[in-house]
Amino acid sequence: MAILIKDCTAITMGDPFVRRGVSIAIADGKITKISENPQDLAGQRFETIIDGKDKLALPGFVNAHTHLAMVLLRGYSDDRNLQAWLEQDIWPAERKLTEEDVYWAALMGIAEMIRSGTTAFSDMYFFMDAVAQAVKESGMRALLSYGIIAPQPGEKAQRELSITEKFLKDWHNTADGRIRVAVGPHAPYTCCDAVWQDATALAMQYNTLIHTHLQETRTEVNDSFKQYQKSPTERLASLGVFQAKTVVAHGVHLSDWDVKILAERGVGLAHCPTSNLKLGSGIAPVKRYKELGVCVGIGTDGAASNNNLDMLEELRLAALLAKRDDPTALPAAEALQMATRLGAQILGLEGVGYLAEGAQADIILVETQGAHWQPGYNPVSDLVYAAQASDVTTVIIAGQIVMKDREILTFDEERTKEKVRVLSKKYFH
Numbered sequence: 001m002a003i004l005i006k007d008c009t010a011i012t013m014g015d016p017f018v019r020r021g022v023s024i025a026i027a028d029g030k031i032t033k034i035s036e037n038p039q040d041l042a043g044q045r046f047e048t049i050i051d052g053k054d055k056l057a058l059p060g061f062v063n064a065h066t067h068l069a070m071v072l073l074r075g076y077s078d079d080r081n082l083q084a085w086l087e088q089d090i091w092p093a094e095r096k097l098t099e100e101d102v103y104w105a106a107l108m109g110i111a112e113m114i115r116s117g118t119t120a121f122s123d124m125y126f127f128m129d130a131v132a133q134a135v136k137e138s139g140m141r142a143l144l145s146y147g148i149i150a151p152q153p154g155e156k157a158q159r160e161l162s163i164t165e166k167f168l169k170d171w172h173n174t175a176d177g178r179i180r181v182a183v184g185p186h187a188p189y190t191c192c193d194a195v196w197q198d199a200t201a202l203a204m205q206y207n208t209l210i211h212t213h214l215q216e217t218r219t220e221v222n223d224s225f226k227q228y229q230k231s232p233t234e235r236l237a238s239l240g241v242f243q244a245k246t247v248v249a250h251g252v253h254l255s256d257w258d259v260k261i262l263a264e265r266g267v268g269l270a271h272c273p274t275s276n277l278k279l280g281s282g283i284a285p286v287k288r289y290k291e292l293g294v295c296v297g298i299g300t301d302g303a304a305s306n307n308n309l310d311m312l313e314e315l316r317l318a319a320l321l322a323k324r325d326d327p328t329a330l331p332a333a334e335a336l337q338m339a340t341r342l343g344a345q346i347l348g349l350e351g352v353g354y355l356a357e358g359a360q361a362d363i364i365l366v367e368t369q370g371a372h373w374q375p376g377y378n379p380v381s382d383l384v385y386a387a388q389a390s391d392v393t394t395v396i397i398a399g400q401i402v403m404k405d406r407e408i409l410t411f412d413e414e415r416t417k418e419k420v421r422v423l424s425k426k427y428f429h
């Protein structure tokens with residue numbers, strides 16, 4: 001379908017960063033033209049024309065790390081540290097999960113993401129066929145991974161790896177390329193050496209990524225030194241994990257030596273500031289990571305530790321936290337790039353995260369008429385420091401309009417919320 005967004009202000013993430021009074025033409029899932037001159041588009045036919053006046057157009061946000069179906073456990077357990085939260089509350093609740101729960105929760109999470117302008121996300125969870133199905137039906141774009149938990153070699157470890165391989169075979173590069181599958185060993189402390197090596201081999205065989213959690217807490221780092229005489233980063237490097245393209249979530253407690261290893265091996269980092277604050281894990285020193293050459297994206301983590309999937313809130317927090325001792329540490333435009341272009345880069349999503357001719361048509365329109373947008377000196381600054389998720393009016397993913405004037409078009413949002421309310425009854429405590 002050919003779409004024209006007429007007369008908007010575009011934040012391209014390229015050079016020039018902001019273009020005013022442009023029209024954007026879309027066909028076959030891609031951006032075909034961005035132009036200030038209406039003559040450039042004369043004679044072309046468009047099935048849909050969207051008025052971009054008083055709106056910003058920008059690439060949709062890329063949520064670089066989440067556990068989508070955890071929206072089902074939003075508010076289920078709060079105000080605890082990571083270990084107690086996981087072991088005493090979350091893992092026991094997750095044992096009750098069914099495939100049906102995960103499907104409807106994933107769809108509801110997708111509604112929340114679309115409403116706040118996210119057009120691609122990286123996920124790790126269980127019952128991933130159900131998540132993939134929700135992604136396929138909703139028109140979303142995603143890098144999906146089954147979370148492998150296998151502290152010992154043996155039968156369970158083999159089963160986890162074969163679930164991963166089947167998921168790769170069934171879903172990698174499906175839904176017209178909107179769905180990619182990564183290999184997801186949950187964390188260094190939940191997977192043994194043999195599983196790490198097998199997971200790496202699998203990622204390389206399918207030419208895809210490893211997605212994991214790394215050095216989220218100080219305890220994790222201390223335990224690793226006790227057990228392996230190495231930091232988790234050193235351990236994964238020595239096991240050859242970083243031969244595969246790798247993306248790690250958190251990295252709150254990395255030494256400079258660890259950061260240098262990640263930078264050298266091109267490992268991407270998904271910064272999840274809200275989750276790290278809420279679980280009391282700490283604040284990742286993003287400025288230092290940037291200086292040492294690590295590519296950083298931004299993620300919300302799951303809704304049980306955030307408790308929402310709002311990337312605008314997340315990128316604002318990332319920008320503000322980085323400034324706690326230096327106001328120049330992470331300017332608005334850089335934070336915005338982490339939430340879009342750089343996030344796509346660390347997830348290996350080509351053509352995603354920027355507006356240019358030939359790029360994927362993953363575009364959001366943001367209304368700028370609210371009082372909190374006035375007087376409007378600098379659209380980048382206003383977007384990063386003042387905008388609200390509810391300002392997002394229209395969302396296009398791979399050239400398909402998935403939300404128009406705040407109405408989701410690809411699935412029934414009200415029915416989805418109702419289903420989740422019914423399915424959540426068994427978790428009340």
Ligand SMILES: [Zn+2]
Pocket residue numbers: 065066067213249301302
């Ligand atoms: Zn996580």
